[in-house]
Amino acid sequence: MRSIIANMMFDVIDRLDKISSEEQAFAELRKVSDFFGLNAFAISGIPEPHEKMDPYVLLNGWPEEWAARYLERQYFRIDPVIQRTLLSDNAFVWSDALDPASVDKRALDFMGEARDFKFIDGFSVPIHSIMGFRAIVTYAAEEVDMPQEGRSALHMISIYAHNKIKELKSDNKPQLVKRSVQLTPRERECISWCSEGKTAWEISAILGISERTVSHILENAQRKMNTTNRVQLVAEALRAGLIR
Structure with a gap:
């Protein structure tokens, strides 16, 4: 909750x-x-x-x-x-x-x-x-x-x-080409858990994968979204409608 x-x-x-x-x-x-x-x-x-x-x-x-x-x-x-x-x-x-x-x-x-x-x-x-x-x-x-x-x-x-x-x-023209970015289902899943305040370790336990794998997935997503940290990644993914 x-x-x-x-x-x-x-x-x-x-x-x-x-x-x-x-x-x-x-x-x-x-x-x-x-x-x-x-x-x-x-x-x-x-x-x-x-x-x-x-x-x-x-x-x-x-x-x-x-x-x-x-x-x-x-x-x-x-x-x-x-x-x-x-x-x-x-x-x-x-x-x-x-x-x-x-x-x-x-x-x-x-x-x-x-x-x-x-x-x-x-x-x-x-x-x-x-x-x-x-x-x-x-x-x-x-x-x-x-x-x-x-x-x-x-x-x-x-x-x-x-x-x-x-x-x-910019007259309501979306600033982010991220709307066309293709995130994998696993990337979306990890970002969604980030939006709930979960750490990489907690996400790894929820998804049954290693913490290192979670960090790697999130780093890949950050590069795709041109972001430098996870908070910015979540915000951009929300803005682009990639997660809810």
Whole structure:
């Protein structure tokens, strides 16, 4: 039986799949943020250091003054959350992953400015593709208090929301050629169990195959779907209608 958080996650994904406007997507993410006690959010691609961030912003749920200041000063170049996002595709809570002692004075000054807007902690989801695309879905709060299941659910929702927004901005043309990707029945089965939060070991016990075989099946599916981790794989498979 699915938990309350798992049911919420699949309900949100189902609603995101049906929306037809950026305003609706914004409203859904606002509800999700409120559910997890988060104050603000944004979805954006990550530009190269010599570029400006403005064209990369897909959805802006920051306070207007902070958003304007961030873009005017191109703070992504010193933002430690962005720098952490470039290093790994694992979702993270800021207070867990960022050590103020390891950042320079400019980054510390930036963090001090963010605190003025009560952005003391947050949760960020890096999105990387095998082809080198980089993006972030990020949330801010005074304090982040989410169980691991909540973090996993928000990770999945964030990837799904990012891809939906990209689709809406391209006049509802699906961004993913993954809709034509052919997954084997076993790959679909393993991904479906992943969507239920099962580990490779648990899936191996359920299917009666080795854990190594499960990992190999999932790695093959990730390559087919141009994804870099299992959460992203599940989100993409759901978006493409390859699993339910």
